[in-house]
Amino acid sequence: MTAEYQVHGTVAVITLNNPPVNGLGLATRTAAVKGIQQALADDTVKAIVITGAGKAFSGGADIKEFNSPKALAEPSLHTLIATAESSTKPVVAAIHTVCMGGGLELSLGCHYRVAMPGAQIALPEVKLGLLPGAGGTQRLPRVLGLEMALNMIVSGTPVASDKLANTALFDAVFTADADLVSSAVAFAETIADVRPLPKVRDRKVDYPNHEAFLQFSRNTVKAMSGPFPAPLECVETVAASVTMKFEDGMKFERERFLHLIQTTESKALRHAFFAERVASKVPDVPADTPVRAIKQAAVIGAGTMGGGIAMNFLNAGIPVVMLETKQEALDKGLATIRKNYENTMKKGKLTQEKFDQRMALVSGTLAYEDIGQADIVVEAVFEDMGVKEAVFRKLDEVMKPGAILASNTSTLDLNQIAGFTKRPQDVIGTHFFSPANVMKLLEIVRGAQTGKDVLATALALSKKLKKTGVVSGVCDGFIGNRMIEQYSRQAGFLLEEGALPEQVDKAVEKFGFAMGPFRMGDLAGNDIGWAIRKRRYVEKPEISYSKTADLLCEMGRYGQKTGAGWYDYKAGDRKAYPNEQVNAMIVQHSADIGVARRKISDQEIVERLVYSMVNEAAHILEEGIALRASDIDMVYLTGYGFPLFRGGPMFYADTVGLPNVLAAINKYAKGHQGSAWKPAPLLVKLAEEGKGFNS
Numbered sequence: 001m002t003a004e005y006q007v008h009g010t011v012a013v014i015t016l017n018n019p020p021v022n023g024l025g026l027a028t029r030t031a032a033v034k035g036i037q038q039a040l041a042d043d044t045v046k047a048i049v050i051t052g053a054g055k056a057f058s059g060g061a062d063i064k065e066f067n068s069p070k071a072l073a074e075p076s077l078h079t080l081i082a083t084a085e086s087s088t089k090p091v092v093a094a095i096h097t098v099c100m101g102g103g104l105e106l107s108l109g110c111h112y113r114v115a116m117p118g119a120q121i122a123l124p125e126v127k128l129g130l131l132p133g134a135g136g137t138q139r140l141p142r143v144l145g146l147e148m149a150l151n152m153i154v155s156g157t158p159v160a161s162d163k164l165a166n167t168a169l170f171d172a173v174f175t176a177d178a179d180l181v182s183s184a185v186a187f188a189e190t191i192a193d194v195r196p197l198p199k200v201r202d203r204k205v206d207y208p209n210h211e212a213f214l215q216f217s218r219n220t221v222k223a224m225s226g227p228f229p230a231p232l233e234c235v236e237t238v239a240a241s242v243t244m245k246f247e248d249g250m251k252f253e254r255e256r257f258l259h260l261i262q263t264t265e266s267k268a269l270r271h272a273f274f275a276e277r278v279a280s281k282v283p284d285v286p287a288d289t290p291v292r293a294i295k296q297a298a299v300i301g302a303g304t305m306g307g308g309i310a311m312n313f314l315n316a317g318i319p320v321v322m323l324e325t326k327q328e329a330l331d332k333g334l335a336t337i338r339k340n341y342e343n344t345m346k347k348g349k350l351t352q353e354k355f356d357q358r359m360a361l362v363s364g365t366l367a368y369e370d371i372g373q374a375d376i377v378v379e380a381v382f383e384d385m386g387v388k389e390a391v392f393r394k395l396d397e398v399m400k401p402g403a404i405l406a407s408n409t410s411t412l413d414l415n416q417i418a419g420f421t422k423r424p425q426d427v428i429g430t431h432f433f434s435p436a437n438v439m440k441l442l443e444i445v446r447g448a449q450t451g452k453d454v455l456a457t458a459l460a461l462s463k464k465l466k467k468t469g470v471v472s473g474v475c476d477g478f479i480g481n482r483m484i485e486q487y488s489r490q491a492g493f494l495l496e497e498g499a500l501p502e503q504v505d506k507a508v509e510k511f512g513f514a515m516g517p518f519r520m521g522d523l524a525g526n527d528i529g530w531a532i533r534k535r536r537y538v539e540k541p542e543i544s545y546s547k548t549a550d551l552l553c554e555m556g557r558y559g560q561k562t563g564a565g566w567y568d569y570k571a572g573d574r575k576a577y578p579n580e581q582v583n584a585m586i587v588q589h590s591a592d593i594g595v596a597r598r599k600i601s602d603q604e605i606v607e608r609l610v611y612s613m614v615n616e617a618a619h620i621l622e623e624g625i626a627l628r629a630s631d632i633d634m635v636y637l638t639g640y641g642f643p644l645f646r647g648g649p650m651f652y653a654d655t656v657g658l659p660n661v662l663a664a665i666n667k668y669a670k671g672h673q674g675s676a677w678k679p680a681p682l683l684v685k686l687a688e689e690g691k692g693f694n695s
């Protein structure tokens with residue numbers, strides 16, 4: 001039963017009941033249509049109320065049925081809305097808590113709408129690259145006016161019902177202490193005999209000189225929506241509510257909706273939406289796995305990462321003790337946290353009260369005894385196994401039984417770290433990204449012996465900290481950095497063959513990355529990669545790298561922090577200015593290694609950078625380091641600035657077609673440093689089978 005039917009005197013009440021938010025799935029739609037028909041057939045019933053059980057009126061489409069034939073099966077949402085609108089007895093939508101998407105469109109097909117205050121009213125389809133496809137673009141402007149409806153539809157942002165109380169959207173907004181159903185029934189009794197039945201479709205959108213406003217909106221929205229077509233399509237369909245007759249506007253809306261649903265941009269957004277949800281599911285860790293309570297945290301190391309990590313806990317209201325080796329470092333770390341919050345406060349994004357609350361939750365210590373009672377400790381000390389060993393041996397001594405011992409290491413072997421303790425089941429990697437208080441990604445590294453409850457706790461914690469948690473197995477670089485290493489190698493080889501940093505960066509930025517590899521290197525510090533490579537030259541001499549980045553570091557050009565890297569920088573300006581000596585060094589290096597420089601196309605640049613990551617990702621999937629292709633996409637969308645409209649590297653490769661990706665890889669394998677290209681067996685297999693990573 002997904003909608004209940006009851007009669008209160010002369011009023012039938014249909015209660016949508018499809019937890020958690022009464023999504024309008026097939027069964028719910030069917031039950032609602034039946035309810036209306038039953039009420040029409042019952043001579044004692046004079047009016048109908050539609051409401052929702054539990055935590056919503058309706059959140060809209062049932063996401064469980066997304067992409068399934070059920071989504072379009074009859075009775076469709078259009079049919080349900082038409083049934084309500086054409087009912088010969090008045091239909092009243094009784095709205096509370098959440099009324100979004102198809103839920104709002106259904107209510108707009110009802111003759112009357114009454115609501116509780118504080119209900120979230122929205123048409124959020126644009127966030128999935130779509131537009132409201134069940135009349136929302138035609139009916140909302142008819143009750144809210146052109147401007148307000150356009151803002152809501154283009155932004156998808158919810159507005160509280162009480163803020164809309166004076167619009168024609170609502171016939172009544174009750175007081176917070178009212179009982180919604182009995183108030184709605186009482187309202188229905190008062191209008192039961194009113195004829196003709198008011199219909200939103202019969203209203204006119206009045207907006208003097210609407211063309212000027214619409215043109216202004218087109219310009220603004222176009223400038224703001226980047227590569228996404230949906231916001232502008234929203235403007236055009238809302239425009240149709242003024243310029244076309246209702247029926248024609250509905251046809252236009254349908255046509256534009258069907259167009260958008262086929263666009264790669266919308267597919268990418270929907271992919272990302274589902275990828276985020278599925279990322280927290282681990283096949284052998286069921287949803288009912290017990291989690292450990294996290295009420296108190298500790299962070300070891302108050303440097304760049306430690307400070308940001310601590311802020312995550314503070315933002316979530318979890319007290320943090322920070323431990324350092326020297327008072328000076330501790331003071332500096334705590335001062336940075338304070339300064340970050342002060343800056344947020346200056347921007348008006350944090351109240352003094354919240355600031356005080358957060359600062360009251362953080363304290364510092366030099367003594368391990370002070371952190372023993374923490375439920376989780378996150379280590380963020382220098383990236384050196386010896387230092388990590390000393391810290392974990394100490395943690396094993398002092399931490400209470402059941403405490404989670406987490407490491408923020410980005411490259412070291414978590415299993416080895418766990419081996420420094422007598423409780424490897426309690427050890428896990430929590431790999432935050434810099435700046436840790438901003439970046440959404442949290443790679444959760446599952447060691448060979450990490451307990452399932454520890455993994456479940458880390459996943460739950462990531463949600464509490466408002467991060468996207470993605471599980472990775474143990475390997476060098478985990479998911480994200482292991483892939484980016486191939487990208488960086490190709491960027492270096494491209495320099496050797498004929499490209500210059502600005503060409504590579506521009507091509508990658510045109511593809512949609514916020515920053516190309518060389519500007520990124522200058523931001524992060526080229527010395528970091530240099531240190532890693534020096535270690536690899538010894539540990540893994542078989543891996544080839546371009547020497548250009550080393551030569552750059554030998555010139556003392558570490559990046560923005562030294563005022564110079566691949567580019568020059570001016571004080572107070574983050575703009576990158578190409579540097580003649582650097583470019584000359586690159587050209588000279590090609591001559592030194594006997595490579596004749598050639599003109600390289602932007603397409604080749606993008607293919608080599610992206611496909612080298614995709615190929616590595618195929619290994620990562622095959623080895624079980626990542627659980628699924630969409631997890632890899634999540635890592636790149638939330639941690640590495642991969643363009644959202646392309647859906648992540650795996651989704652993008654699927655869009656290009658894996659046979660095409662493979663053909664390009666085979667071509668590059670014949671070129672300069674071709675040995676860097678060994679097609680991953682999984683990629684070859686899927687390409688041969690005509691499948692995609694995400695299929």
Ligand SMILES: NC(=O)c1ccc[n+]([C@@H]2O[C@H](COP(=O)([O-])OP(=O)(O)OC[C@H]3O[C@@H](n4cnc5c(N)ncnc54)[C@H](O)[C@@H]3O)[C@@H](O)[C@H]2O)c1
Pocket residue numbers: 300301302303304305306323324325329379380381382383384387390391408409410411431432433434
């Ligand atoms: N910086 C990044 O972008 C980034 C991103 C992800 C992960 N990581 C990882 O995070 C960890 C920390 O990196 P960071 O950039 O914050 O380094 P950092 O040098 O800024 O900070 C390290 C801090 O640890 C302190 N420390 C060193 N030894 C200690 C000990 N034995 N006990 C207590 N404190 C000690 C130092 O005083 C310093 O304040 C490393 O494992 C690094 O690989 C860094």
